[in-house]
Amino acid sequence: MEARIEVGILGATGMVGQHFIKFLQGHPWFDLKWLGASDRSAGKRYSDACTWHLGVAPEAISAMTVEESKPGNAPRLLFSAMDASVATDIERAFAQAGHVVVSNSKNHRMERDVPLLIPEINPDHLKLIPGQQRARGWKGQIATNPNCATISLCMGLAPLRAFGITKIIVTTLQAISGAGYPGVPSMDINANVIPYIGGEEEKMEQETQKILGDFRGDHIDPLAARVSAHCNRVPVVDGHTVTVSVEFSSKPSLADVRNAFDRFTSVPQQRKLPSAPATPIIYMPQQDRPQPRKDAERERGMAAFVGRLRPCPALDYKFVALTHNTIRGAAGAAVLNAELMHSEGMLD
Amino acid sequence: MEARIEVGILGATGMVGQHFIKFLQGHPWFDLKWLGASDRSAGKRYSDACTWHLGVAPEAISAMTVEESKPGNAPRLLFSAMDASVATDIERAFAQAGHVVVSNSKNHRMERDVPLLIPEINPDHLKLIPGQQRARGWKGQIATNPNCATISLCMGLAPLRAFGITKIIVTTLQAISGAGYPGVPSMDINANVIPYIGGEEEKMEQETQKILGDFRGDHIDPLAARVSAHCNRVPVVDGHTVTVSVEFSSKPSLADVRNAFDRFTSVPQQRKLPSAPATPIIYMPQQDRPQPRKDAERERGMAAFVGRLRPCPALDYKFVALTHNTIRGAAGAAVLNAELMHSEGMLD
Amino acid sequence: MEARIEVGILGATGMVGQHFIKFLQGHPWFDLKWLGASDRSAGKRYSDACTWHLGVAPEAISAMTVEESKPGNAPRLLFSAMDASVATDIERAFAQAGHVVVSNSKNHRMERDVPLLIPEINPDHLKLIPGQQRARGWKGQIATNPNCATISLCMGLAPLRAFGITKIIVTTLQAISGAGYPGVPSMDINANVIPYIGGEEEKMEQETQKILGDFRGDHIDPLAARVSAHCNRVPVVDGHTVTVSVEFSSKPSLADVRNAFDRFTSVPQQRKLPSAPATPIIYMPQQDRPQPRKDAERERGMAAFVGRLRPCPALDYKFVALTHNTIRGAAGAAVLNAELMHSEGMLD
């Protein structure tokens, strides 16, 4: 048995940082050895530096000392859960110092030479990294995963790329855990819908085009599809549901589309990456599924659930997709990205 | 002061029947004098015939005796809240006997000679009635209001008809009260989304085309727009929120569309019908409104609230609309229809 | 018609301040003319100084200018909605300057010479005021209302005082609106119970003894009953439900206790104070009522709803009580206090 790779977390005390800690417990390849946070937390015992929100904190982690978010004694591979207000400079500083930064933060996602990865969809976008290293003059790497709602949408679209996607209209019904902690006040969301999430629609529209786009040597040609998002918060704890209408340049039959969902598999499955779900897209034939409270946590939160495929009178087809927003949509997404990078030899 | 018009309710013991009773309390024109229900309930005191679900039942109503749903001693004007399983024959029997049946049931909505009315949108569809009377050989009348989610959508679209609507994609976030009682089990909807409501999408797609269609002598030419609906149940008590993307044949500017919302008024407002909201469409400029728990009950539940108008990258514009599903979307809809009919002299 | 009395609000921008504003709209005696807040807000238009959380803000109020919370140009009668961190000094400063401060803040509630009032229960506690003025050397007055959960409990107990209350065990199921805004994070309370509210149990135990105590010239002799509270937050928007077990020194029959609930009326009803509910305690005979979402808002949120009276195998009797926490439990409580004071000539 190979030695595990030591890893650290940037922004370990926040909600996403906690999700990383939880997801990495018992990971066969990655050994969590380093927790970075703001200067305010540095030097403290982890359990004193933050309030744990995910049940009961792992004891070994609670006893660790939080470090300053500066290169130095950190492991080479770092997961970044940093707040957008500070992520840009710190992530770059670590990459400059030779670290591999696998980030969930939005800051670098749309930069020309930074992969915005979903391993089942665009593993080849990792080829941006050598150019990134040349252009930035660093030996490190920055790779990112998309916004949590974008992942729900793109996982649902992944099997359909061959049909030539030309138009997408998506409405999200997003869980409160997506807003972190304290996040959404209960007075705003109890028995209510909030039809707005700041910046989310723009992210979904732009990120989707990049994710589904084509690698062109030193950049990604975005998919030339028109993407429109309506983002809503609903009183659900975990799991972003999306309703999707899509138009194709080819005119596949309903059976063609259904087959594409049923047969979809990809690189993470072929390589048996540890966090990859056996079946990345689980099509549910029941007329009222998937549902976030009943389905999102299945398959360790890493699969996408799709259902209700039917013709769309306005575009071509419509369906519902669901992923667990803090697992497949955040911590698990980044860890799967790192697993893909390791399988490519990029962490050697 | 004119004498009030005596009215009755068909299906008075069900949830929609109760909403009619509540809405008609203190009505200036209509005097509720007759409660019809199934044979099982007939002869009982109203309070013994059903469990009241809307707070505390009006005392005068509780003491009334429930009648069989057969023509005879019923008032001429009847609001129908009957279950779809029985409404077809009973509503026809009453029309045959000369009654004016203003129905919330779905049964007759799509029939060629039956108006599917929203008074702010298609008051002229009432002109179908003379032909209905000739074709059916009855002196009575049947007029209907749309499905509750359809009303949310169509109220939002009402001001935009002049721009030439060609394509509509709508996603609903519907309240649990829309499913009646006992309706949706809490085990299904607590902290969850159900991405399916039986028959709802078909109703929204078909009814919208008829409502926005044109009166052609003996029938309605449906609007030649492509309509696609995604219907979802969310854990909200009252108020159906819809996200709408729409395409126009003319290419109005954003300001044109916004002005259309702000300036919209119609026949019910001009005639000051008692249940008509002063402003039928209330455009909310806040970026996160309308919201069902905060807005649906305003204006006695009869206005439509619209917000978040913005360009749609896939069609032309997108926005959010909200109406109170059991008031503007059901009981209040039918009562406003009857008020419109009275203002046309059709109840004389 | 008498001229209305000008009033102001201390702490007008907070959540409780907003509840005061909403409750005072259209008040027949009190005319809201002055809004005080922190220096940070002073000088701003009210609508710019805060985010309104209660539907849509009254236009006239939105346009008012917020004042510094210093005596000077403020009306004589002030409702205080100030945060506990600042209320002590500011309320005293206003009383020193001759103002009548009717406060919802907890700061002065338990002071020896300050009335802790529920007008239906202890209107005679207002007699503390002359002594307060002598002891403090001010011409002003400070009167307070209890904590919102205490009011639910004490309203339920009010009719039972004559039976000699000796022991009370109460468990609360409290609404999220009681925690203000942003208040309870949705991640903590969605589909959950939080069995703790900081400081609440101590308040309920102590305040109840004072409220039900006896005026003794210059102080209140607390009721010599043993009071134990278990406080819980539940995912309800408005309305604090309490389950109560109570022991009496006399041994009333079940019918005696029920009669006490049914017949209870008091000074606010006799004097027809504008905010007094016609029936202060509404006993509901249904086996599953009262319920917060269905009952709390009835009677303009000012009545207490009681139900499920039955023998308690451990003490003597048990029952359920409910009041609207932000109306009867906060803004409405203070306004009713001021109405009582006006009916006593204390505002002249």
Place this chain on the structure above:
Amino acid sequence: MEARIEVGILGATGMVGQHFIKFLQGHPWFDLKWLGASDRSAGKRYSDACTWHLGVAPEAISAMTVEESKPGNAPRLLFSAMDASVATDIERAFAQAGHVVVSNSKNHRMERDVPLLIPEINPDHLKLIPGQQRARGWKGQIATNPNCATISLCMGLAPLRAFGITKIIVTTLQAISGAGYPGVPSMDINANVIPYIGGEEEKMEQETQKILGDFRGDHIDPLAARVSAHCNRVPVVDGHTVTVSVEFSSKPSLADVRNAFDRFTSVPQQRKLPSAPATPIIYMPQQDRPQPRKDAERERGMAAFVGRLRPCPALDYKFVALTHNTIRGAAGAAVLNAELMHSEGMLD
């Protein structure tokens, strides 16, 4: 390795039956081989005989054929999840035919010769069985587990028996899953509290006295404590929270009581029964725990979580307890009972 014991489920298609199926998956001792239900279901494939409500049904179970609920080809050990309307006669018929019926139904719980078991509390109550067999003239056995809310209470009280419990006042905040399916309509419980659950308070009061009572040869002497319950439904999915005030005949210190919680262990732990939690009572020192959504599922739903121990001004001490109502409070309770019986050699 020993062969597993074949077991069956009576009432396999209902909600509790489904919980049994789920809980028994992978059980090291018990092998689920037989599913009994009503005549209506008999002969059908299990997946056709019911709608599965707990995520996704195990495939092997879905393919099994449902049997009539009559002795014959059923395994000797049967878990009963039957509805109370039919359980009495059917359970007796199976016991008469020599089966061991380990029942979650309420029907036989309070019968003089039937054990009402919680293995951590009263394993010696199994000694009722020989007398039961003599008195009933059967070779089979009937053993029962308590009502789900009673289990929350009694697990919390288990460590405190030595202090001499004389008085208990408990208020429950019960999850919706306790009402089965369809169970509580969402219109009744969404953002609401229902302060009543039919028959629940009586069950808690009587069952608690029997569970904590003493075995006396052919019957149980109930604990001579006065028990009073207030039962409420709250919008929580799983986990019954109870607030408890308790009086003791001895006067233990707070430290004594806390130690009793911390040190509690019992027969199921000593015997390492497969479903026994390692620590049956987990005392949580955080001031706001336990909480149902965050804690109930920990330890596979089989532990009781206790917190907030503090003096009670009215009785002696008060605290909060929580157990998972469908696992520790139903299916898991019965399975643990059967494990205890097996460890006693009663299944040989």
